[in-house]
Amino acid sequence: MTTQQIVLIAVAIVLVAAIVTAILVIRSRRRSEESPSTPGAPREVTTEVAPTPGSSGAGTTAAPAIQVPESVDSRLVRLRGRLARSGALGQALLAVLGRDTLDEEAWEELEETLLQADLGLAPTTELLEELRTRLRVEGSRDPQRVRAILRELLLAQVDPTMDRSLSLDPRPLAGGRASDAGEAGEAGEAMVNVPATVLMVGVNGTGKTTTVGKLARLLRAEERTVLLGAADTFRAAAADQLATWGSRVGVEVVRSEREGADPASVAHEAVARGGAEGVDVVIIDTAGRLQNKAGLMDELGKIVRVSSRRAPLSESLLVLDATTGQNGLRQARVFSEVANLTGIVLTKLDGSAKGGIVVAVQKELGIPVKLVGLGEGADDLAPFDPEGFVDALLGDKAA
Known part of the structure; x- marks a missing residue:
């Protein structure tokens, strides 16, 4: 056997050994990756744990303090106030109803306002027909009485009888x-x-x-x-x-x-x-x-x-x-x-011209609006309160 042949054989042996070693390493890594940490758990799923407040140590960064979210009662007061400050829908309706005379042009303006607020055609027609009847029967143009009638009819459309609680029992x-x-x-x-x-x-x-x-x-x-x-x-x-x-x-x-x-x-x-x-x-x-x-x-x-x-x-x-x-x-x-x-969460619900969507979506699906968001803040989400919502739309200071 020549020297050249011996060298070629040695090179071949080294290459085979390298290939076998690489295969063994790859298989070992795959077995490690495929072994789930918890029996029965999906392999690609992990739990990311929030850091413990105040924990720190050598070579670690102190965890951020855990925040205390705003209470529900405080949220409701703040969100109602925000609605009341921007209650364009209620202000527009009351401005028309406060005129000396309510002619057909005025009633058409009321209809247009409610439709633009996304109340929907059927609820708008129902509300205006009832409002016409009530004002005609009572014969009162007192602003406070007109406001009270409008509040009653709007609240009926929002439907306070719907169960808006979250089912969170185990x-x-x-x-x-x-x-x-x-x-x-x-x-x-x-x-x-x-x-x-x-x-x-x-x-x-x-x-x-x-x-x-x-x-x-x-x-x-x-x-x-x-x-x-x-x-x-x-x-x-x-x-x-x-x-x-x-x-x-x-x-x-x-x-x-x-x-x-x-x-x-x-x-x-x-x-x-x-x-x-x-x-x-x-x-x-x-x-x-x-x-x-x-x-x-x-x-x-x-x-x-x-x-x-x-x-x-x-x-x-x-x-x-x-x-x-x-x-x-x-x-x-x-x-x-x-x-x-089972429920709707309405985001970006300020008091602008879109408040009627609450009524429209509930009538469409027969399920309640349960939560509303009115802003970008971390605690700008609260349970939906029908009475507070209507009062805020009408600019009720008590809301």
Whole structure:
């Protein structure tokens, strides 16, 4: 054997050894990545924990202080005041009704004002017919009496009899054991309840993810424990946004480690972990999907089915931008067919000309407006109060 042949054989042996070593390393890494940290948990899902307030140590950065959200009562007073200061709808109606005479031109102006406020044709016709009758029968043009009649009729349209409370009581767990929910409890300990689960849906641009964060703050103000599920896996910024909101009030976020992961998997994991950890409420954020995209709506239906396997959803809330008018109603119709909506959250509801959307969307779907947002502040979300809303629109100082 020549020297050249010996060298070639040695080189070949080295190359084969290098290839085998590389293969072994790659396989080892794959096994490590594919090993779930929790038995039964989806592999790409992790929980991001909010830092403990005041904790610090060598080589670490002190965690930000946990914020104390504004109380519900304080929110209601502040939001009513904001509505009253910008109550363009009520001011426009009272200006016409305060004229010396109410001719047909005046009634047409009232109709136009209500339609521009997105009240809807049927509610507008009903309200004006009743108003005409009441003013004619009573024969009073006293401004305070006219205001009282208008308040009564507007309140009837908003419908104070609808149940606007959030259903947030724990639900019985089907199957009765923690392991059934995808989490092994201590020594297989039986679980009695699962947390209330709130699904948030809506199209892009309505402020849905921000509303999820604000709702978490509202529930923390009521001293409830909360877990967030970042099921908008197509937009990494959405999960980051939720993590920021959660860290401010000590709330954890269940999110995917990779973009484009199965949203239903994240939703399932959030509910399972919420049950295993005894959390009061799990809020699931979904992708802002266009109502005319059938595939995305099918995906939302899957999230609903998966999230409901252990117990029915406690709430399915549609986030609507109050300024979108009739387009918002079209969105509501489609989402109601997929997500079994239980309530509406109206964002950007100031006292401008769009207050009538409250009436229109409720009459369209037969479900109540439960929460309203009036500003960009972290605590600018509050339960919807029909009487306070109408009083604010009419500029009632007591509101």
